[in-house]
Amino acid sequence: MEPSRESASVSRTRSQLIRIGSVALRHPLVLASMEEHTDRPFRLLMKEFGASLVITEMVDPHALLRGDRMSERMIAFTPPERPIAGQLLGAELEETVEAARRVEELGFDLLDVNLSCPIRRVLAREAGGAYLKEPRRVEELFRAITSAVRIPVTLKFRSGFDEGSVNAWDVARAAEAGGAAACILHGRTAMQAYKGDADWSTIARTKQAVSIPVGGAGGIRTSEDALRMRRETGCDLLLIARGVLGNPWIFPRTLALLRGAPPPPEPTLEERGRVARRHVEGLARFYGTRRPEQRLVRQALYYAKDLPGSHELRAELQAARSLPEFFAALKRWFRPRPPVVAR
Numbered sequence: 001m002e003p004s005r006e007s008a009s010v011s012r013t014r015s016q017l018i019r020i021g022s023v024a025l026r027h028p029l030v031l032a033s034m035e036e037h038t039d040r041p042f043r044l045l046m047k048e049f050g051a052s053l054v055i056t057e058m059v060d061p062h063a064l065l066r067g068d069r070m071s072e073r074m075i076a077f078t079p080p081e082r083p084i085a086g087q088l089l090g091a092e093l094e095e096t097v098e099a100a101r102r103v104e105e106l107g108f109d110l111l112d113v114n115l116s117c118p119i120r121r122v123l124a125r126e127a128g129g130a131y132l133k134e135p136r137r138v139e140e141l142f143r144a145i146t147s148a149v150r151i152p153v154t155l156k157f158r159s160g161f162d163e164g165s166v167n168a169w170d171v172a173r174a175a176e177a178g179g180a181a182a183c184i185l186h187g188r189t190a191m192q193a194y195k196g197d198a199d200w201s202t203i204a205r206t207k208q209a210v211s212i213p214v215g216g217a218g219g220i221r222t223s224e225d226a227l228r229m230r231r232e233t234g235c236d237l238l239l240i241a242r243g244v245l246g247n248p249w250i251f252p253r254t255l256a257l258l259r260g261a262p263p264p265p266e267p268t269l270e271e272r273g274r275v276a277r278r279h280v281e282g283l284a285r286f287y288g289t290r291r292p293e294q295r296l297v298r299q300a301l302y303y304a305k306d307l308p309g310s311h312e313l314r315a316e317l318q319a320a321r322s323l324p325e326f327f328a329a330l331k332r333w334f335r336p337r338p339p340v341v342a343r
Helices: 040-048 061-065 069-075 093-105 120-124 128-133 135-148 168-177 201-209 223-233 250-258 269-287 294-303 310-319 323-333
Strands: 018-020 023-025 029-031 053-055 084-089 110-115 153-158 182-186 214-217 237-240
Touching: 029 250, 040 053, 040 269, 061 069, 061 084, 061 093, 084 093, 093 110, 093 135, 110 128, 110 135, 120 128, 128 135, 128 153, 135 153, 135 168, 153 168, 168 182, 168 201, 182 201, 182 237, 201 214, 201 223, 214 223, 223 237, 223 250, 237 250, 269 294, 269 323, 294 310, 310 323
Parallel strands: 029 053, 029 237, 053 084, 084 110, 110 153, 153 182, 182 214, 214 237
Antiparallel strands: 018 023
């Protein structure tokens, strides 16, 4: 059974609220921003399954200010997604500040500034993860942004620019001095990108270095990973990214474990198929597509990643020539299999 909004919620006692400036979160589980994933249909689904906060895809300030249609679509949101953070790439100072004003005008609850992006063309502009080389620039950027907007501003960053310059605690202190309301640390360096293991010890040290809430990210694939990160680092927020792909049930399961309650039962094959179809149908409506596209195939396959013969499902979905054909194939694959009777 899919969780209702009520069953996914937790007690709203004052002691359980996590405050980021003026915004109160019911619990520490947050949907991390992921490029080409955390669009509106995805965020709405994760809210239904219990995420306390969702974050948009990263938007380039320059593209947003020039009225780029894709950027405007990426950052548009609806009331059921609240509380929600709009995420901007940390780029050239004046342009980032102007884009921050735009995010506030759009009605977001928080603004998240991405100084984590490891893409080479971004680093070449001394933007994104390049800021980590100079904590002074981080403080300057945050002072300018927090002076320009009233909503809380948070920082997404990494443990350092490269292995030889791990300085997350210094960057966090600089952001706090500049007015940041919270920081979210991915335990890999910018040069490391997504390779290797995340170093959670940097999260623990950063948590001790600042007084603002600290979120941990990187390496949470299961509910048990989330609990271990909380235990090892003492972080205030748990940012779940790739662990939620095809598995929105990670939110209610992790929340139950955090509260010391029995976890809900694993979803049935039929339920997984039902949620997969809802997700993909939402994507088709949102993007106005009338034929199967790669983004639909990709999201559907996340729900089938551990099914026997999922490579055959991939072939069927990619061969579909219409949405009805696509959804019919998806429905067939998530139909309960009859038990095998031994002879």
